[in-house]
Amino acid sequence: MTVTVEATCFTPAQLPPEGLPEIVVAGRSNVGKSSLINALLGTKLAHVGGTPGKTRSINFYLVEGGDEHPSFRLVDLPGYGYAARSKTEKRDWLRLTSAYLEKRESLRLVCHLVDFRHGLLANDRELQEWFVQQGKNLLVVFTKADKLPKGQWRGKVQQYVREGLFSVDVPIVTSAEKRAGLDELRSFIEKFLTAD
Ligand SMILES: Nc1nc2c(ncn2[C@@H]2O[C@H](COP(=O)(O)OP(=O)(O)O)[C@@H](O)[C@H]2O)c(=O)[nH]1
Numbered sequence: 701m702t703v704t705v706e707a708t709c710f711t712p713a714q715l716p717p718e719g720l721p722e723i724v725v726a727g728r729s730n731v732g733k734s735s736l737i738n739a740l741l742g743t744k745l746a747h748v749g750g751t752p753g754k755t756r757s758i759n760f761y762l763v764e765g766g767d768e769h770p771s772f773r774l775v776d777l778p779g780y781g782y783a784a785r786s787k788t789e790k791r792d793w794l795r796l797t798s799a800y801l802e803k804r805e806s807l808r809l810v811c812h813l814v815d816f817r818h819g820l821l822a823n824d825r826e827l828q829e830w831f832v833q834q835g836k837n838l839l840v841v842f843t844k845a846d847k848l849p850k851g852q853w854r855g856k857v858q859q860y861v862r863e864g865l866f867s868v869d870v871p872i873v874t875s876a877e878k879r880a881g882l883d884e885l886r887s888f889i890e891k892f893l894t895a896d
């Protein structure tokens with residue numbers, strides 16, 4: 701598997717034309733998107749930490765599978781929900797994200813990353829409504845699970861599901877730090893890449 705940065709887009713005009721199937725990663729700023737992408741792809745290409753809410757671009761990673769799995773694009777959406785964000789930034793986020801999501805036929809699955817300690821917050825729910833209205837496949841992926849004792853994992857998932865969420869399957873519990881849940885997520889992605 702080789703991974704390269706294919707495009708970094710700050711404006712709709714910079715978005716690459718459709719091509720390979722796309723798997724999207726979305727979530728609040730600081731939820732652990734970059735860390736999970738790096739852990740999943742075995743790279744350090746995604747920039748971790750730094751100023752929350754700094755990533756305002758949509759980043760396209762080209763993942764070439766070789767004989768192991770089909771090639772695809774992993775699409776890293778800019779984080780949302782960072783409190784200090786200006787109105788202009790929020791407007792730009794929406795403009796760029798909608799431009800990407802509209803009529804994107806190659807989009808197969810949106811992995812919605814949610815901090816396992818907090819569950820879905822109000823803006824996570826807004827995002828879910830918006831994606832579901834547009835007919836997108838959503839999979840909830842919990843992050844930073846290492847911050848909770850393993851004995852609580854199953855109960856937490858059940859609680860969050862009971863409280864209500866959209867997910868095409870049982871949410872996946874991951875930790876980039878402890879490298880947990882990565883194989884499960886990988887096989888899920890592959891399932892959506894090969895399905896029609
Ligand atoms: N304990 C723990 N911390 C994590 C994990 N993933 C990310 N972090 C930390 O959370 C912060 C934000 O991570 P980052 O990947 O940059 O989040 P992003 O803004 O969503 O891309 C960083 O300080 C990471 O080190 C994890 O699995 N476990």
Ligand SMILES: [Mg+2]
Binds near residue numbers: 733735747748749755
């Ligand atoms: Mg990031």
